[in-house]
Structure formats: C-alpha cells, structure tokens
Amino acid sequence: MRILLVDDEEEFVATLAERLSLRGITADWVTNAHDAENLVNTQHYDLAVLDVKMPKVGGRELKKILEKKQPGIKTIYLTGHGSEEDYQAGSAEAEFYLMKPININDLIRKINDALDRKAQGGGS
C-alpha cells in the first residue's frame, strides 16, 4: 500500500507520514497541489489524503486532477474547520472526511476501509 499526503502544514504532514511509516504504511508527502501532480506522474498511489483548504489549489480541486491522472485513486479529506455545507459536500465526494486534529488509528481504519471498498469495486 502506498499513499499520498498533501497538506500545506509541513510539520503536520511530515510527522504524520513518519507515524504512518512506523505502522507499516508507506506515505509520501508534499505541501501543495503542484508537487502532488508531479509525484503522481511518476508514482502510483492507492489513496490520497488531502487537506481541503490549501493556498491556490485546495483538496477538492486537487482530487479531480489526481483522478484524471490515476483513475480509481481513493481520497480522504482533512480539514481544520469547515462549515456544515463544506462537510456535506466533502462527504459526498470523498470516501471519508476527517476533522483535525486527527486520531491516527481512526485515519488508518478509514484508509483500510476505503481500500477495501476499492478492492470490492465500490465506493465513490
């Protein structure tokens, strides 16, 4: 399993990647959509964890870009704070929508659930 983490909070995303690695999940990380696009050009990912609100290109727009490059890639959204409207829209688009600060065990459960759905050919 290989996942991509994209969040403009570098210390957050780098530390999260290290913690996932300790738990046997290979996670590459970048802090913006441009670098994420470059990575998916050369590397296959099973799933992307995307911050919804980032400078220039946010997670919801990035999801569409990643899906064009790697059809079938699953997505989990992260956000610091969102309106009810954001939450409803995000939940409909992505496999899961998690609020920061996150519980790493909860994130891993969601990653596994999303990939199980993918293996069964379901999900969004």
Next chain:
Amino acid sequence: MTGRIDPLGAAGLSFYSKVSASISHEIKNSLAVLNESAGFLEDLTLMAKKGRDLDINRLETLAGSMLKQVKRSDAIVKNMNRLAHSLDDPWTQTDLNVLVELIRTLSERTTVTRGFKVTAALPDSPVMAETNPFFLKNLIWLILDFAVNRPGNAKAIEIRPEKSESGARISFTGFANLTQVALNDFQTEPVRRMLELLNCRLQADENQGMIQLSFL
C-alpha cells in the same frame, strides 16, 4: 419593530464571524501539528520501552516543534483578543500602523488561500487618526476581500498607512483590472455607511491599480 436589520451592524457581525472562522481554522491547524508531535513522542516512548534506542535528536526536534506551535497559537489568540477589544472604545486615537498590521495578519489565511501575498509598508513613526477602530478594520477587511476577488493575474497587495494634509490615508496597491465602476460596485450600502461613520472617502487610481482610503 420593523424587522429590518441595521446594515452596518450586520456587516460588523459578518466580519467578526468570518474572522472567527478563519482564526478557529488556524488554531485547529496548530493543534493538529501539536497532536502529531505529541503522538510521535508517544510512539518513540513505546518503542523505547520495547528496547529500541531513543533518538535524542528527534526528541529535541519534536519538542522544538511543539514549542513553536504553542507560540503560534498564542499569537493567534492574542490577535483575536485585540480585535475583540477594538469594540471597547467606539471612537479613539488609533495608530494606523498597528491597526493595519493586525488586520493584515487576521486576513492572512483568507488571502493566502486565494494565492495572494499581502504586505504592509509601515512608516517608522506612528500614523495617528481619530477613528472607530472596529469598523475601520471591517472596511480594510472588505477592501482586501475586494482585491482578492478581482479578475486578473495580480497576486500581491501592499497596504501603506501615511500621514496626509487632511490627517491620514491608507493606500492599497496591486489591484488587477481596477476601474471606477468596480469601485462603485464595491461601495454597497454597508460600505457607504462605514465610510460615513469613519468620515472617510475611497478613491481609485485605475492606472496604478491603487485605492486610497482618506480620512477627511
């Protein structure tokens, strides 16, 4: 009771709500970093208990990161507190340098998310004006919101408080496709009411992509 909402009061409440939402987002981000750093410390401790060597350098980095985030959160809350206290004195002598820097900082998340860099060019000496600090902040927030929603490629806005013949003015430069028509559209009823309350005038310089807010 007429059921009509006071446009100035409604604009002020909307401004305060948007700043609160932005601030809470920033605090959540800071808490998220703290959470991961603390979680990683816990991971390292558990591994050490199982016999793995403790990486002292990594511990030091994590502690430094946590202290940095505490400082960041403290600064965010201090700024929110300063905004809240700007309602204490509805009309007071205000240093525009301090006021501009505060609202630039408070709007940073919103402007950066739109891909903009907003800078404040602050003179060395204070630029004093007798004003309503809350609604002046509200008006500057609205001008920045107007700037980041202009069509075009310009992505840098500079705010400059200055002394002037009439007392003081604040210049905003870097507007894309600024026209007098666009500025007129911007001057909705709440904005007009704010200008009236603050005794200020807005002028556009289309060639320079500049708006000036002058105290009369």
